[in-house]
Amino acid sequence: MPSPQSKVAYKLTISYHGASFAGWQRQKKEVTVQSLIESALEKLWKEPLHVEASGRTDTGVHAIGQVASVKASRKFEAETLLRALNANLPPQIRITQIQIKAATFHARFDARAKTYEYLVWNAKVLPPFLLGQVLHYTWPLDLSRIQQVLDTFKGNHDFAAFTSNPGYERASTIREIFDFKVRKQAELLRFQVTANGFLYRMVRNLIGSTLHVGDGRLPLQKLKSILASCDRTQAPASVPGHGLYLKKVHYGAPYPKKLIPE
Numbered sequence: 001m002p003s004p005q006s007k008v009a010y011k012l013t014i015s016y017h018g019a020s021f022a023g024w025q026r027q028k029k030e031v032t033v034q035s036l037i038e039s040a041l042e043k044l045w046k047e048p049l050h051v052e053a054s055g056r057t058d059t060g061v062h063a064i065g066q067v068a069s070v071k072a073s074r075k076f077e078a079e080t081l082l083r084a085l086n087a088n089l090p091p092q093i094r095i096t097q098i099q100i101k102a103a104t105f106h107a108r109f110d111a112r113a114k115t116y117e118y119l120v121w122n123a124k125v126l127p128p129f130l131l132g133q134v135l136h137y138t139w140p141l142d143l144s145r146i147q148q149v150l151d152t153f154k155g156n157h158d159f160a161a162f163t164s165n166p167g168y169e170r171a172s173t174i175r176e177i178f179d180f181k182v183r184k185q186a187e188l189l190r191f192q193v194t195a196n197g198f199l200y201r202m203v204r205n206l207i208g209s210t211l212h213v214g215d216g217r218l219p220l221q222k223l224k225s226i227l228a229s230c231d232r233t234q235a236p237a238s239v240p241g242h243g244l245y246l247k248k249v250h251y252g253a254p255y256p257k258k259l260i261p262e
Contacts, residue, residue: 008074009105010081011067012037012051013097018062019132019242020092025056033057033093037068040088044081045072054107054114054249055262058201060241062133064117065096067249069107074100112255113178115194115248116203118239120211123187134188135207135243139215143184146214150180150191152224153206160230162206163199164238173199173230175260192247197260204238212236 014033022030026038034051041049053068076084078098085095119134121127126136160173177195184190191207209226212218218236226234249259 006074007071007103009069009071009101009103010078011069011099011101011105011107012085012095014063014066014068015094015096016063016066017092018057018060020090021059023057023059023061024053024066033063033066034068036089036093037085040085041070041072043088044084045075052107054111054259055198055246057244057246058241061244061246062242063246065115065248066246067107067111067251069101069105071103107249108261109258110251111249111259112252112257113194113196113250113259114198114246115192115250116198117245117247118191118193118203118207119243119245120189120191120207121187122189132242135239137211139211139217141189141211141214142216143182143214145216145220146182146210148220149210149213149223150182152220152227153177153180153193157227158230159199159202159206159227161226161232161235162202162209163232164201164205165232170199172260175199175202178255194250196255196257198262200262201238203244204241205232205235207243208236208239211239 016033021033024033026032026035037051049070049072051068051070078100082095082098120137121134122137122141124138154177156176158174175195175197179194182189182191213220213223
């Protein structure tokens with residue numbers, strides 16, 4: 001058993017409602033998820049601690065299973081820390097699980113894949129309690145056409161046509177999508193995509209193009225040519241962030257390679 005002063009990594013699984021925050025990453029003049037968690041940790045440890053997430057989420061994007069790690073002295077056991085953190089966080093952020101790992105564990109560098117979910121309400125009327133949680137899309141959608149698009153995106157591709165400019169250089173725009181599927185539950189469509197990395201706004205851009213094929217405005221063959229072009233200007237517009245959820249971060253098998261950083 002490590003001594004109380006031994007350094008460990010606390011692995012945090014986090015759920016948050018993104019509408020309340022300017023994304024994950026700490027910013028000087030904005031309220032973010034990272035800044036609030038770090039403030040709560042500082043109250044408990046009486047010293048500043050840095051929280052490292054598996055990746056950043058943008059303004060308005062939600063999380064069900066974001067993962068973050070913080071290296072610190074072993075001051076609290078997992079259940080005690082979970083209760084203490086949630087008591088010091090707003091209700092829009094909940095720590096759902098804490099695990100104590102070796103100090104070498106790193107939420108971003110040890111991740112292998114991520115799964116995102118995008119929710120679309122496909123009907124004429126949006127129930128008011130779903131406002132800010134799903135994309136309201138009124139055009140009729142053909143699921144068979146949508147599935148053809150998702151199959152097209154699976155595999156290893158250069159997704160330059162489906163990423164926005166993040167304001168910094170990227171080593172590569174090639175990513176591998178392991179799985180991409182859609183599930184219909186009455187008027188709700190659940191898109192779920194798992195990959196070894198995602199480019200800036202990649203999921204939102206992929207969903208935007210998928211919906212255009214699904215409603216008949218964009219032929220499938222044209223979409224394939226857009227993918228091959230690597231030209232963002234040819235692809236349809238992105239969908240809003242409020243329908244996007246970081247569902248799960250994967251560690252270890254069955255994904256042997258490390259996640260490509262965002």
